[in-house]
Amino acid sequence: MNRFLSRRTFSAWVLGAACALGMLHAVHAVHAAEEPADVFVKRVSGDILDAIKADKSIHSGDVNKIGLLVDQRVMPNVNFLRMTASAVGPGWRQATPEQQKRLQEEFKTLLVRTYAGALGQVNDQTIVVKPxxxxxxxxxxxxRTEVRGKGDPIQLDYRVEKSADGAWKVYNMNVMGIWLVENYKTQFAQEIxxxxxxxxxxxLSDRNKTNARASK
Structure with missing residues (x-):
C-alpha cells in the first residue's frame, strides 16, 4: 500500500477492497444478465459491510478467517488473473506459467494481510452508488460510489467486467484518484x-513473511 496514504484514506482502501473483493453469494440470487452493474455493487457492498460488522474475528483482522472468506466467497467473483497481470505489467508476459502462479499467490496474500490488519477501522461507513x-x-x-461516515465523503470507484457466463467481476478499484492496480504496478515495475x-x-514473499510475523 502506498505509504503516503493518510489513515482515513487507507480506511477507505480497506472498505473499498473489502467490497470490491467481496462480491458474495448474493450474486447468484439474481441472474447476472438481469442485474445492472450499479445495482450489483450497491447490494453486495451492503452484504460485505454487514458481514464484517457481524463477525468479530473478521472485524479484528483475523488473517485466517479473512483468508477463508477470500478463498470461498471472494475469489470466484474477481478477475484476479487480470488484476495481477495488470499490476505486474509487461513483466507478466516474460513470466513462466509457474512464475505467474506464484505471483498471483503472493499478491493475494499481500492484499489479504494488508487489509486484515486494518479492518478494525470499518465501523459506521456506508457506500452510496452514483448514477x-x-x-x-x-x-x-x-x-462510481462514495464512502460516507465521519468527515467528508471519499471517492470510491470500481471497474467491473461482465464475464462469459454473464456475471460481473471486479478487476480494479480507485480511492480518491489512486487506482489499486496502478499503485502496485509502479512498485512491481521497480522490482522487476x-x-x-x-x-x-x-x-513479495519476504514482505508477506514480515507481515505474518508482525500480525503475531
Missing part, C-alpha cells in the same frame, strides 16, 4: 527492472 453512465450492453463498466520476475516474487 451509472453506461449502455445496457456494455461489457466493462465504471461504477532491478531483479527480474523472480526478484519480484522473492520481494
Amino acid at each position: 451509472l453512465r453506461a449502455a445496457a450492453d456494455d461489457k466493462e463498466v465504471l461504477v 527492472n532491478a531483479k527480474g520476475v523472480d526478484g519480484l516474487i522473492a520481494s
